[in-house]
Amino acid sequence: xxxxxxxxxxxxxxxxxxLHHQCRKTPAGGNSFLIALELQGVVEVRDAEKMVKSLQxxxxxxxxxxxxxxxxxxxxxxxxxxSSLPEFSYISATSETELIEHCEAFINRPFRIKNExxxxxxxxxxxxxxxxxxxxxxxxxxxxxxGEILLNKINAAWEVDGLVECLEPDCCSPQLTDWSPKFxxxxxxxxxxxxxxxYGRPYTFTGDNNKYDTASNKFRLLSFSATESSxxxxxxxxxxxxYMNTPYLxxxxxxxxxxxCKERGYSDDERILLxxxxxxxxxxxxxEVLFFNQWSLAPxxxxxxxxxxxxxxxxxxxxxxxxxxxxxxxxDIRNANLLTRIMPLPIFSRMSEEIFAxxxxxxxxxxxxxxxxxxxxxxxxxxNGLFHLPxxxxxxxxxxxxxxxxGQLTVTISxxxxxxxxxxxxxxxxxxxxxx
Amino acid sequence: MNIDNVSSRLxxxxxxxxxxxxxxxxxxxxxxxxxxxxxxxxxxxxxxxxQFGVKLMDSGLNREDLASVTALAxxxxxxxx
Numbered sequence: 247x248x249x250x251x252x253x254x255x256x257x258x259x260x261x262x263x264x265l266h267h268q269c270r271k272t273p274a275g276g277n278s279f280l281i282a283l284e285l286q287g288v289v290e291v292r293d294a295e296k297m298v299k300s301l302q303x304x305x306x307x308x309x310x311x312x313x314x315x316x317x318x319x320x321x322x323x324x325x326x327x328x329s330s331l332p333e334f335s336y337i338s339a340t341s342e343t344e345l346i347e348h349c350e351a352f353i354n355r356p357f358r359i360k361n362e363x364x365x366x367x368x369x370x371x372x373x374x375x376x377x378x379x380x381x382x383x384x385x386x387x388x389x390x391x392x393g394e395i396l397l398n399k400i401n402a403a404w405e406v407d408g409l410v411e412c413l414e415p416d417c418c419s420p421q422l423t424d425w426s427p428k429f430x431x432x433x434x435x436x437x438x439x440x441x442x443x444x445y446g447r448p449y450t451f452t453g454d455n456n457k458y459d460t461a462s463n464k465f466r467l468l469s470f471s472a473t474e475s476s477x478x479x480x481x482x483x484x485x486x487x488x489y490m491n492t493p494y495l496x497x498x499x500x501x502x503x504x505x506x507c508k509e510r511g512y513s514d515d516e517r518i519l520l521x522x523x524x525x526x527x528x529x530x531x532x533x534e535v536l537f538f539n540q541w542s543l544a545p546x547x548x549x550x551x552x553x554x555x556x557x558x559x560x561x562x563x564x565x566x567x568x569x570x571x572x573x574x575x576x577x578d579i580r581n582a583n584l585l586t587r588i589m590p591l592p593i594f595s596r597m598s599e600e601i602f603a604x605x606x607x608x609x610x611x612x613x614x615x616x617x618x619x620x621x622x623x624x625x626x627x628x629x630n631g632l633f634h635l636p637x638x639x640x641x642x643x644x645x646x647x648x649x650x651x652x653g654q655l656t657v658t659i660s661x662x663x664x665x666x667x668x669x670x671x672x673x674x675x676x677x678x679x680x681x682x
Numbered sequence: 683m684n685i686d687n688v689s690s691r692l693x694x695x696x697x698x699x700x701x702x703x704x705x706x707x708x709x710x711x712x713x714x715x716x717x718x719x720x721x722x723x724x725x726x727x728x729x730x731x732x733q734f735g736v737k738l739m740d741s742g743l744n745r746e747d748l749a750s751v752t753a754l755a756x757x758x759x760x761x762x763x
Contacts, residue, residue, distance in 0.1 A: 487739065488748055489713075489723035524721055528701020568739070571724040615720060 252322040254420045255312075257583025258539035260321065262386045263312065264598060267591040268639045271459045272662075275356035277385040279636035280349060281393045282378055283619075285627040289377040291336055294368050297625050298334045300403045300410050301364070305329045307387070307537060311361045320420035321587055323387075326361065333358040333365040338372060345369055345378050346465055352380055353637050354462045363387045379624070380635075389539045390634055391525050394618035396536055404625045421584055431581035438575070442547060448519035449507055449550060450605045451665050452643040458662040463637045466671050468657040468678060475655040478682050485557075486564045493563035495613050495682075496522055496546060497556065499646045500563070502677035503609055504553020506670060512550050519605070520546040523612035524576050542576035545607065556681060599641070610638065610645035617651040636660055646674075683762055688734070688755040695729045696751065709751035716751065736761040 255263070266277040301308065309326035335352075339345055352367045363384035370377045383393045396410075403410045442448070452458055470478065482494035500520055507518070522544045527535055546566050553559055570576060586594050599605070617632055632651035635658055638644060643665035647658045657678060659671055666674075689709050697704040700717035707716050718726060727739045736758055747757045 483745075488743055488745065489718075489720045492720045525719075526721075528717075568724055568728075571721060572728055576721075 252315075252324065253310075253538070254315075254320050254322045255587060256421070256538065257580050257586065258389075258541060259386065260587045260594070261583055261598075262539050263321070264591055264595045265639050266384075266386050267595050268641070269637070272637075272640065273354040273356070273460075273462045274637055277637060277639060278353065278357075278382050279385055279388075279390065279393070279634060280353055280380045280382050281390075281397065281632065281634055282349060282380045283397070283624050283629055284631040285377045285379060285624060285629055287375055287377065287627050288370050288372060289368055289379065289625065289627065293625060294334065294336055294366075297400060297404065298331050298366060300400060300408070301332055302329065303409045303411060305331070308332060308364050309361050310363070310387070312386070315420065318420060318422055319588060320422060322420070330362075333362060334368075335366075336368045336370070338370045340371070340373065342371060342374060342376075345371065346467065349378075349380055349635055350462070350464055352382060353465075353635060357382075357384065376630070377627070385539075385636075387537055389525070389541050390523075390612065390614060390636075391527060391540070391618050392536050392538070393634075394614075394632075395534075397619045397624065398621070399536070401619075401621055401624055428581050428584050431578035432585050434573070434575070434578045435582040438545075442519070442545075445515065445517055448547070448605055449512060449516045449608045450642060451506075451608065452605075452641060452662075458640045458643050458665055461640070461643075461662040461664055464661055464663050465635050466659040466675065467633065468659070468675050469631070469633075470655040470657075470682070472653045474682075475650065475653055478655060485560055490564055490567075491615055492522075492613050493567040494560055495648055496520060496567075496611055497560040497563040498678060498681050499609070499611050500546065500548055501553055501556050501559055501681060502646075502674050504548075504550055504559075505677050506673055507550045507553075509670070509673065514551060516550050518546075518548050518550055518553065518609070519607040520548070520609060520611050521607040522546060523610070525614075526576065526580065542580045544570040544576055606639065606641045608644075609642055610636075611647070612636075612645075613648040615650055617649060620652065622652070631656065633658055638662055683734075683759055685752070685755055685759065688758050689752060691733060692730075692751055692755055692758075695726055695733070699723075699725045699729070707751065709755075712750060713748055713754070730758060734758050734762055 269277045305328055306325040309328040309330060310323045312321060313324050314321050339348055348369045357365055365382040367380040368377055381393060399410045479491055482491045486494050500518055503518055523541050524544050525541050527540045546563060619632060622629060633656040634647050634649050636645060636647055638660045640662060643662040645660045649656050659674060693704050693707045696707045696716055699722035702717060730738055741761055747753055
């Protein structure tokens with residue numbers, strides 16, 4: 247595949263560039279996420295090498311750099327002529343407990359070179375005959391679903407003994423026309439956040455200062471079996487109706503966070519701001535859109551005092567979810583951010599903090615109802631599980647992410663070291679387990 | 683309001699929210715199999731409310747009602763009557 251065009255950043259790409267900027271002092275040096283696949287059996291080094299080599303055709307994109315068009319200043323990705331392959335490492339672990347530590351070490355180290363956007367880490371536990379394959383994605387180029395689409399493509403290439411192929415990114419326009427709807431969206435988004443600010447700064451687990459700028463990232467996993475997951479989804483449907491797993495699980499996360507706020511102490515007027523990531527790809531071309539950020543946000547707001555009772559909380563999340571859909575707010579956030587691309591990143595980062603009432607929220611949240619990667623095997627080995635391990639920017643410093651792979655729900659708690667104490671993470675896990 | 687008419691209008695709405703063309707919507711399949719996700723589902727319910735004047739979201743929809751586009755069309759007719 248030959249990449250012939252420039253790719254101009256959309257509004258959410260620019261948001262991710264700002265998040266990358268905010269993460270620059272952290273050990274990882276930027277904003278990234280892992281997708282981990284747990285495979286049965288030991289993946290041999292030669293197979294790992296073969297898989298990495300199959301990514302050769304994507305090199306122009308995987309080594310690209312961001313720049314601005316000189317006359318209208320719209321930011322774009324400049325495709326590279328480099329043919330270098332993604333960094334690839336192979337390590338053995340003595341026990342399963344070491345796996346998460348290896349994942350933490352992997353996400354907390356920067357990419358090998360500045361313009362590298364994908365790295366792969368194979369962690370083999372010989373005793374259990376398992377391999378955890380971790381893909382580290384630069385969030386400026388990939389979002390969660392994009393990462394899963396790449397796994398599909400790697401798998402397809404493996405099956406035919408060929409190279410990974412993909413469509414050229416389909417965004418060759420700088421989107422500098424049709425300003426009126428963009429400004430309308432900007433007005434709606436500004437108004438929403440101005441209303442939010444009336445109630446003061448939302449509750450944050452980081453406190454008021456930025457002392458977690460240089461902290462490393464930690465993970466905790468909570469896995470549910472297929473039977474347990476099915477019971478959770480059935481209960482969500484009985485409680486809120488069909489297709490309402492997303493607000494139901496968001497309410498469960500908010501409930502657990504609310505209990506933790508109570509443990510920590512909070513003032514009566516404080517609120518939880520839970521920005522939920524929503525994928526906006528449509529199904530027609532969705533499974534071909536590999537690169538860049540096609541998501542937006544639904545920012546749920548709940549007074550902490552109202553998190554005590556789960557049933558009304560779940561109803562409130564459903565109401566807000568429907569309201570966001572009705573008003574087109576998620577599309578507005580995406581469109582409004584097209585207007586921010588003119589700003590240099592340090593200014594945009596500072597301005598975002600101001601708009602978001604001084605914080606990006608209390609806790610990030612995302613739920614993938616069914617992974618785009620559906621295959622039962624990867625590079626010829628059976629897959630036992632798949633989960634996402636996103637790195638958290640210093641603000642909000644905490645995120646709870648849920649992935650479903652072949653009916654099995656996995657919850658990842660991701661946090662900057664020190665934002666949550668170990669016993670607080672245990673507390674969140676217990677709350678979620680008991681509730682779900 | 684008859685089943686063919688409602689199914690045909692539903693087909694157009696599903697195509698819109700799933701980002702496919704109307705011909706690609708299979709009325710014997712469920713909404714999920716036609717590419718509707720949770721966000722698309724809410725958008726579809728809002729469109730049905732506007733087009734047919736029925737509030738499906740508050741009507742206690744169950745799995746059987748969503749087993750196929752035809753089943754959903756029958757539910758809309760039943761509520762509209």
